Every structure is written in C-alpha cells, then in structure tokens.
Amino acid sequence: MITIVDYGVGNINAFVNVYKRVDVPVRIAKSKEDLQGAEKLILPGVGHFDHAMSQLNSSGMRETLDELVLGQEVPVIGICVGMQMMANRSDEGELEGLKWIDASVRKFDETRIQQVTRLPHMGWNDVKPVKDFTLFNGLEQDAIFYFLHTYYFECTNSEDIMAMTEYGEEFASAAHHKNRYGIQFHPEKSHHYGEILLHNFAKL
Numbered sequence: 572m573i574t575i576v577d578y579g580v581g582n583i584n585a586f587v588n589v590y591k592r593v594d595v596p597v598r599i600a601k602s603k604e605d606l607q608g609a610e611k612l613i614l615p616g617v618g619h620f621d622h623a624m625s626q627l628n629s630s631g632m633r634e635t636l637d638e639l640v641l642g643q644e645v646p647v648i649g650i651c652v653g654m655q656m657m658a659n660r661s662d663e664g665e666l667e668g669l670k671w672i673d674a675s676v677r678k679f680d681e682t683r684i685q686q687v688t689r690l691p692h693m694g695w696n697d698v699k700p701v702k703d704f705t706l707f708n709g710l711e712q713d714a715i716f717y718f719l720h721t722y723y724f725e726c727t728n729s730e731d732i733m734a735m736t737e738y739g740e741e742f743a744s745a746a747h748h749k750n751r752y753g754i755q756f757h758p759e760k761s762h763h764y765g766e767i768l769l770h771n772f773a774k775l
Contacts, residue, residue, distance in 0.1 A: 572596045573773055578630040580623045581653065581694060585759035589766055595773045603635040608670070609645055611773065612687075616652030620676065620722070621664030623652045640671055643772040644750040646775050647671075654724055654746070654753030659672025663722050672748045673727040683739035691721040692738045698745065700734045706745070706752060706771050707734065714764045716756035724755060747772075 573590055577583050577599045590597040600606045614636075616623045627633055639645040649657045649671075658668045661676035668676070681689045695715045700707045707714075723742040724731050733752070736744035746753045752772070758765030 573613060573750055574600050574606065574611065575613045576606075576627075576632065576636065577601045577637075577725060578623075578627045578632060580626050581650070582615055582759060583615065586613055586615065586769070589759055589769050590773070593766060593773070595770065600632065602628075603632050606632060606635045606639060609639055611775065612639065612645055612647040614647060614649040614653035616650065616654075616656055618652060618662040619663060620652060620668075621666045623656055624664070624666040624668065624691050627656065637669075640690045640751065645774070646750045646752070648680065648752040648754065648772050650754055650759075651695065651720060651757055654711065654755055655722060657753050658724060659748075661722060671751045672731055672746055672753060674731070674743075674746065675725050675748060676722045676725070677725050678722050679739060679742075681739075686740070686751075688741075691717045691719055696736050696737055696744075696756075698734045700745075701732055704733050704747065705775055706747075706768060708771050709767050710764060714767075715761075716754075716758065716764055716768075717760040718756045720755060 635743040655676045657671040731748045732743045733747040735743035744755045757770045
C-alpha cells in the first residue's frame, strides 16, 4: 500500500493513476489519522519551498510524518520540491526544511548553463545512478526523466547521492539516506521510465 501525502501541493492524481496502471494499492492522506499504518509514503511537491513547507506544517501531519519516517523508518520518497523539503534549508526561502537528509538546496549558477533559456531546468534529461539501487532497477541504460526546477539538492555527505544529472554542472538528481529517498525529477510525467521507478519504490 502506497500512501500519498496530500497537503495541498502536488499533482496527487497523477501518482494515483500510475499506481492503478501497475496494480498497486494506493491511498491519499490529508490528515494525521489518514497516515496511521502507512507502509510507504510519497511526498510530492511543486512551487516555492516556503509555501510548500508552510502548507505541510499547517496540515496537522508534520509530527506524525516525522514519527513515521524518523521513528518507525517507514520508506518515503520526496519528489521535486518534496525532495527539497527533506533538506535542512533552501536558498529559495527562509523556513527550515524537514531535515530528513543532511543537505541544502541551492540555486543553479546561470553563468555555467549554455542553453539559451537557462532557468528553470525544464524538459528531459539523463539520470545516471552512481551505484546499484533497487529504485533504478531496469533503468540503468538510456533512461531519461522530466525536470522542472531552478534549485537543486546538495548533499552534505557524498554517500547520500543516488544519481547525478548534468545541467551546466553535475548535481544530485536523486538522494538516499536509510529509509529516505528523494528525486528531483517528475516520475509521474516521465512516461514508461517514471512508471518503472514508482513501481520499484512500491516493491522496496
């Protein structure tokens, strides 16, 4: 059973549709009561860091999520801004992050980007796993994913980097620490490749 955290930010239905296609049970959590018994969690996110953190903090689910993720070590995957929220802080805002992974969120240096339209980083790009991870099973060769972001995840510990992507410079497009996973790209918009990744998460 996959539990998707609905705190008012993110395309919840897109994830529900993916899991329906691969025949994996899914439920949506809008309150701390809905989170009870969660086996795996998805934390989606789009937009501004502080807005997303404010929405989550005011949802009534923050304390329960911390207990599930940090206390019970329930597997969780943060997606796009959901990944960035797992960090300690972000250059995009002033609020503290969840501090689930020791990292900071930085803005891309536009002077290093060669594309005519430099920011945001938008469109399809390669994601290269740095070592074997179950999340990327079947995706080791030629997999591409859809990105839309201006800020990137900078891990304090290189051991937490799960995959790299190049956009002006290399950055961690996926991270992993214990039961916590983060991906900067949008698997729900990445067609077959994204479906494989989300299915892999369900099988962890």
